[in-house]
Amino acid sequence: MKTLLLSKEEVGRLISMKEVIGAVEEAYKAFSGGQVEQPDYIGIHLPEPRGEIDFKVGYCKTNEIISMKASSGGFLDNPDAHGVPNGMGSVLLFDARSCALICVMDGSLLTGLRTxxxxxxxxxxxxxxxxxxxxxxxxxxxxxxxxxxxxxxxxxxxxxxxxxxxxxxxxxxxxxxxxxxxxxxxxxxxxxxxxxxxxxxxxxxxxxxxxxxxxxxxxxxxxxxxxxxxxxxxxxxxxxxxxxxxxxxxxxxxxxxxxxxxxxxxxxxxxxxxxxxxxxxxxxxxxxxxxxxxxxxxxxxMAIQDNTTAEKIYRNALENNVGTFFAFL
Amino acid sequence: MKTLLLSKEEVGRLISMKEVIGAVEEAYKAFSGGQVEQPDYIGIHLPEPRGEIDFKVGYCKTNEIISMKASSGGFLDNPDAHGVPNGMGSVLLFDARSCALICVMDGSLLTGLRTxxxxxxxxxxxxxxxxxxxxxxxxxxxxxxxxxxxxxxxxxxxxxxxxxxxxxxxxxxxxxxxxxxxxxxxxxxxxxxxxxxxxxxxxxxxxxxxxxxxxxxxxxxxxxxxxxxxxxxxxxxxxxxxxxxxxxxxxxxxxxxxxxxxxxxxxxxxxxxxxxxxxxxxxxxxxxxxxxxxxxxxxxxMAIQDNTTAEKIYRNALENNVGTFFAFL
The missing domain is CATH 3.40.50.720 (NAD(P)-binding Rossmann-like Domain)
Structure with missing residues (x-):
């Protein structure tokens, strides 16, 4: 079993805004059609000058994908003190038929795109x-x-x-x-x-x-x-x-x-x-x-917007042979 | 910024049960010492013959690590239908000072070890x-x-x-x-x-x-x-x-x-x-x-047992040059 890894740069060139619009439409339809489980998210607030990290999980029954997005924001000192952006993101995608981890992708761009x-x-x-x-x-x-x-x-x-x-x-x-x-x-x-x-x-x-x-x-x-x-x-x-x-x-x-x-x-x-x-x-x-x-x-x-958008990125990566496979198992 | 990837096989040889005992002791002490945030976990139950996948987050202030373990179990058809075990796991570790993703490791062995x-x-x-x-x-x-x-x-x-x-x-x-x-x-x-x-x-x-x-x-x-x-x-x-x-x-x-x-x-x-x-x-x-x-x-x-145990695995990997680095960002 192999898991596809996608960097921020790869994510950025793997999806067009037009495709994100399509994915978000699917998300809204699945959600209001009762095809989504989207539990309350988990948030951890760090003391100042740090920010917050949230974990959002969504299960979409129409694509049989479970997504987990970890996204952080508001770490004001990050660029100077740690050389990283003040907010970052990571997305895991699981095939809901087996719960195998099929993809780990950078999630920095995802929230902005789907919003x-x-x-x-x-x-x-x-x-x-x-x-x-x-x-x-x-x-x-x-x-x-x-x-x-x-x-x-x-x-x-x-x-x-x-x-x-x-x-x-x-x-x-x-x-x-x-x-x-x-x-x-x-x-x-x-x-x-x-x-x-x-x-x-x-x-x-x-x-x-x-x-x-x-x-x-x-x-x-x-x-x-x-x-x-x-x-x-x-x-x-x-x-x-x-x-x-x-x-x-x-x-x-x-x-x-x-x-x-x-x-x-x-x-x-x-x-x-x-x-x-x-x-x-x-x-x-x-x-x-x-x-x-x-x-x-x-x-x-909603988490389900991350789900359908990240799934589209994943499918595009497979189709275009973009990304790196890693065998965790 | 690079993230360390660790496979199940690597995790298995990176930690001894004696070290897990030490890590779990640290976890219990940090927890009862008020040094832990451990929000309610997120669980998704799939319809039969599938099982469940849980997402457990823990933040340990003594090691400044935030962990997220996704673990599935009870997928009875997995070996025959999908060629994967009936339960799997993945762990993300974040440096809580910046919330950078420092490690993605297979988590199949973790729950058994820390329990x-x-x-x-x-x-x-x-x-x-x-x-x-x-x-x-x-x-x-x-x-x-x-x-x-x-x-x-x-x-x-x-x-x-x-x-x-x-x-x-x-x-x-x-x-x-x-x-x-x-x-x-x-x-x-x-x-x-x-x-x-x-x-x-x-x-x-x-x-x-x-x-x-x-x-x-x-x-x-x-x-x-x-x-x-x-x-x-x-x-x-x-x-x-x-x-x-x-x-x-x-x-x-x-x-x-x-x-x-x-x-x-x-x-x-x-x-x-x-x-x-x-x-x-x-x-x-x-x-x-x-x-x-x-x-x-x-x-x-508790999630915090995963946190301290996975952190020990991560430290051992760095010390012994085990694992693969990947630049998500």
Whole structure:
């Protein structure tokens, strides 16, 4: 029995964002179709200036793969003190038919890729067909990933961007205009940026409302990425009152997603959550029904997205003879 | 950054049982000394005839290592259908200072080794100094491991053994007499075997009491290995009424160990649990205090035993230039 080893560099050239979008769609469908086991993750918090390492396990019955992703982040001293990035990742894949370890791959790129793809999947299902303008609140790596993925599913005409730091903003503009040729307009205020949006993407580490309800125009689709644990928040909970609310996982979003805030403030009840994105992809619930509704996709991130994306990387590696085999057994 | 890969064959020759005993002692001391984080494990149960795969994470502050062991078992069809064992294991070690992945090793041997060592550590702390005779209820692989480890910490003069299957019994006798030169007397009944014991070791998959209280003579030390999850049981709960009860982890043993049964039947209260084994090793609580008391060591197994044992294997590999380096990053 041999296990395939894949380095970060190999992972990077083994999958396209288009394939990640396909894998994440499969993940959502499998999840909402009851084909997924995804137990609570294990987290270990290290004392400052260290960060956290999480272990996330997912079992997908449709591909018969069990995945385990270990991912660390927030180790601020790492580059200087240890010569390694401040966050790293590793993924194990098991053939669920035998539980043989079939692959160990670097997982540094995986979370960024599958999270980027999640926004694009929601855009296909929930954004207006005539959407042209995207607003980014937050201009870090994940904002770039969102643009990379969404540009594959629609024609983006312009991007309005805001972030706290002028340097980050300027770098974002240069990078995006260079890579995609899409004009980026840097806004002086969040309000100015949000008012332009056909699609609003929030990817900050916000811990309080950044986007007020009165700024969001009818027909906007909101991709809420930043809030993936308790204590984080990006949106005014009032936005949820009349919006069509879609979750990646209802159980996760009501516990630690953006959806928790309006629930906690009794602005909405559980019945006001329209659907999981997978239910819409499976045709069990409608997506957008008119050009005026505000749709919100609350993405907390799921182990099963790692599972299907890593499986695709593994299959591509086998097909293209990339990687190194090692016999642990 | 490079990660060390170790195969099963390499792991097997990189560590002696004596070193495992030392590593498990360190684990118990670190655990009871408050130097360990060991979150609830993640378990995935596959449909029959498949088994289960568990993911156990442990962080040891004394060695600054975070370990993750994935171990599967009960895949009955594996040898015929997939050409692999019915249980396998993999271990990841992270340097907790940076969370860099420093080692991926086969974990097939680890659970057996560290569980075998646990009995020996308890024998040092709790068995009578003049103990000579061991009784094994259950004669599978783990019974062999127990003998292998205990033979390093005391002089075993004879072994009395019982198991349900005559074939297994006979094979155990032949193996143990061949490997250790210790005479093995196969008992016709459990009672006959138990009555001989200075040290009683139970390593079955029992789901009900196998050993009655009236059979256990004063001064016996009991190593209760088999009960590591809810629904399992090997001992008559009455044995606990007047015994000195020692747990590997009190929180685990009262939840899913042999100790749960007498607690559940109100034969004992929480205050009747004398100590964790680590507290005795740290000198915070006494071990055996006279030759008449019956001592029970309830071992449910802890991630931190995997941690310290795997770390020792890793250090030995580095020292002896064994293994293969791979650059994931």
């Amino acid at each position: 980027g793809a999640s926004g694009a999947v929601s855009v296909k299902a929930l954004a207006r067909k005539n959407a042209k303008k995207i607003t980014c609140i937050g201009t870090g790596n994940q904002a770039r990933m969102q643009i990379r993925a969404i540009s594959l599913v629609m024609q983006i005409e312009e991007i309005h961007a805001w972030s706290r730091s002028p340097e980050t903003r300027e770098r974002f503009k240069a990078d995006i205009e260079g890579e995609f040729g899409i004009p980026v307009i840097l806004a002086d205020s969040k309000q100015e940026a949000v008012e332009q949006a056909d699609i609003l993407i929030t990817t900050t580490r916000g811990k309080g409302s950044l986007v007020e309800a009165s700024w969001v125009k009818p027909g906007t689709h909101i991709v809420a990425i930043g809030t993936d644990m308790k204590g984080k928040q990006e949106l005014d909970p009032e936005i949820f009152r009349h919006a069509k609310i879609v979750n990646d996982s209802i159980s996760q979003c009501i516990d630690k997603g953006e959806t928790w805030h309006p629930l906690n403030q009794k602005i909405i009840g559980l019945d006001d959550i329209h659907a999981e994105l997978g239910e819409i992809l499976l045709g069990r619930k409608p997506g957008r029904e008119n050009d005026d509704e505000i749709t919100i996709f609350d993405s907390t991130g | 075998g060592a646990s009995g020996a550590v308890s024998v040092k702390a709790l068995a009578r100094k003049n103990a000579k005779k061991i009784t094994c209820i259950g004669t599978g692989n783990q019974a062999r491991m127990q003998i292998r480890a205990i033979s390093l910490v005391m002089q075993i003069e004879e072994i009395h053994a019982w198991s349900r299957s005559p074939e297994t019994r006979e094979r155990f006798k032949a193996d143990i007499e061949g490997e250790f030169g210790i005479p093995v007397i196969l008992a016709d009944s459990k009672q006959e075997a138990v009555e001989q014991a200075d040290i009683l070791i139970t390593t079955t998959r029992g789901k009900g009491s196998l050993v009655e209280a009236s059979w256990v003579k004063p001064g016996t030390h009991i190593v209760a290995i088999g009960t590591d999850m809810k629904g399992k049981q090997e001992l008559d709960p009455e044995i606990f009424r007047h015994a000195k009860i020692v747990n590997d982890s009190i929180s685990q043993c009262i939840d899913k160990g042999e100790t749960w049964h007498p607690l559940n039947q109100k034969i004992i209260g929480l205050d009747d649990i004398h100590a964790e084994l680590g507290e005795i090793l740290l000198g915070r609580k006494p071990g055996r205090e006279n030759d008449d008391e019956i001592t029970i060591f309830d071992s449910t197994g």
